Amino acid sequence: MDLVPLGRSGLTVSRIGLGLAALGRPGYINLGHGEDVSGRRTVSGLRAHAASVLDAAYGAGVRYFDAARSYGRAEAFLAAWLDERRIEPGAVTIGSKWGYAYTAGWRTDAPVHEVKDHTLDTLDRQHAESVDVLGDRLDLYQIHSATEPGGVLDRRDVLHRLARLRSAGTAIGITTSGPGQAGVIRRCIEIEVDGVPLFDAVQATWNLLERSAGAALGEAGDAGLGVIVKEALANGRLTARNPGLPVVLRNAEHSADALAIAAALAQPWSHVILSGAATVEQLRSNLRALRVPAAAAGDLEVEAETPAEYWERRSRLPWT
Numbered sequence: 001m002d003l004v005p006l007g008r009s010g011l012t013v014s015r016i017g018l019g020l021a022a023l024g025r026p027g028y029i030n031l032g033h034g035e036d037v038s039g040r041r042t043v044s045g046l047r048a049h050a051a052s053v054l055d056a057a058y059g060a061g062v063r064y065f066d067a068a069r070s071y072g073r074a075e076a077f078l079a080a081w082l083d084e085r086r087i088e089p090g091a092v093t094i095g096s097k098w099g100y101a102y103t104a105g106w107r108t109d110a111p112v113h114e115v116k117d118h119t120l121d122t123l124d125r126q127h128a129e130s131v132d133v134l135g136d137r138l139d140l141y142q143i144h145s146a147t148e149p150g151g152v153l154d155r156r157d158v159l160h161r162l163a164r165l166r167s168a169g170t171a172i173g174i175t176t177s178g179p180g181q182a183g184v185i186r187r188c189i190e191i192e193v194d195g196v197p198l199f200d201a202v203q204a205t206w207n208l209l210e211r212s213a214g215a216a217l218g219e220a221g222d223a224g225l226g227v228i229v230k231e232a233l234a235n236g237r238l239t240a241r242n243p244g245l246p247v248v249l250r251n252a253e254h255s256a257d258a259l260a261i262a263a264a265l266a267q268p269w270s271h272v273i274l275s276g277a278a279t280v281e282q283l284r285s286n287l288r289a290l291r292v293p294a295a296a297a298g299d300l301e302v303e304a305e306t307p308a309e310y311w312e313r314r315s316r317l318p319w320t
């Protein structure tokens with residue numbers, strides 16, 4: 001798989017990365033997560049399951065892995081796998097995130113799965129936790145889901161601490177979600193601390209149903225930021241698992257998920273597209289996007305939703 005620079009961050013990524021949101025905890029919000037991990041919901045069962053997906057990803061050339069403090073034990077599973085497989089620091093690029101705490105207690109029916117808090121205290125606590133687990137393998141630390149109403153980009157104390165982490169050698173990024181993604185991305189391009197741009201990378205949702213961040217992501221790429229695409233499959237809605245989606249599949253040779261990821265790969269500003277595969281089979285199917293010829297990247301015809309519609313639907317996905 002091709003490796004490319006993640007903007008001017010100094011980091012290198014594979015064109016497809018692996019996100020661990022579905023692999024570090026028993027519950028997630030995609031369409032059929034419960035079915036994917038059924039029978040493996042103990043800590044040791046999920047750890048072995050995550051290792052099998054990580055092995056398949058690494059074997060296929062995936063070199064970017066995306067975790068978060070709130071993905072249950074994702075950081076710990078990743079760190080254990082890197083140690084067991086003796087993967088040298090520098091052979092892969094590791095991103096993680098702070099700003100949400102995992103509160104589900106290893107249950108799928110918890111009333112609250114994650115709690116958001118973007119204060120300096122949480123940054124300091126979660127950064128110490130991430131470093132405790134990942135050590136100097138932590139290459140990119142991202143604000144988890146920065147939004148305008150959340151106000152994290154106005155907190156000078158947080159921005160100054162992030163600048164200090166950056167000076168110490170960790171690249172700094174944001175992830176964003178919701179109908180206001182484009183505005184958040186544009187603000188990030190402009191933010192400086194002591195005259196130095198703060199952010200090295202942005203991670204945002206772009207898929208055939210929700211393309212509204214595309215222009216802003218192009219501007220971020222032009223400004224030298226790395227661009228990471230998440231939710232390229234709209235949380236499973238752009239896969240064969242969703243029979244209700246009105247799509248025209250003009251190319252029977254490739255699956256819907258491969259074509260949807262190929263469409264994200266074809267965006268000139270995208271550096272790495274995250275696969276959120278919950279199983280080895282899904283990963284293999286997602287990776288087939290690399291074999292879709294450029295001319296066929298538009299062969300999944302999907303009518304885009306308005307951002308308001310899309311994010312309202314996203315907010316209704318259940319945890320399973």
Ligand SMILES: NC(=O)c1ccc[n+]([C@@H]2O[C@H](COP(=O)([O-])OP(=O)(O)OC[C@H]3O[C@@H](n4cnc5c(N)ncnc54)[C@H](OP(=O)(O)O)[C@@H]3O)[C@@H](O)[C@H]2O)c1
Nearest residue numbers: 019020021030031032033175230231233234235236276282
């Ligand atoms: N705010 C943030 O920072 C944020 C938010 C979301 C995600 N992320 C990152 O982005 C990564 C990807 O996000 P995502 O997992 O939500 O997005 P996604 O790629 O849009 O959806 C992945 C899901 O699609 C389904 N799927 C994939 N391939 C399939 C196939 N061949 N057949 C049937 N179903 C298939 C699986 O869900 P089922 O459970 O239905 O099988 C899988 O978990 C995450 O792991 C995380 O690293 C970050």
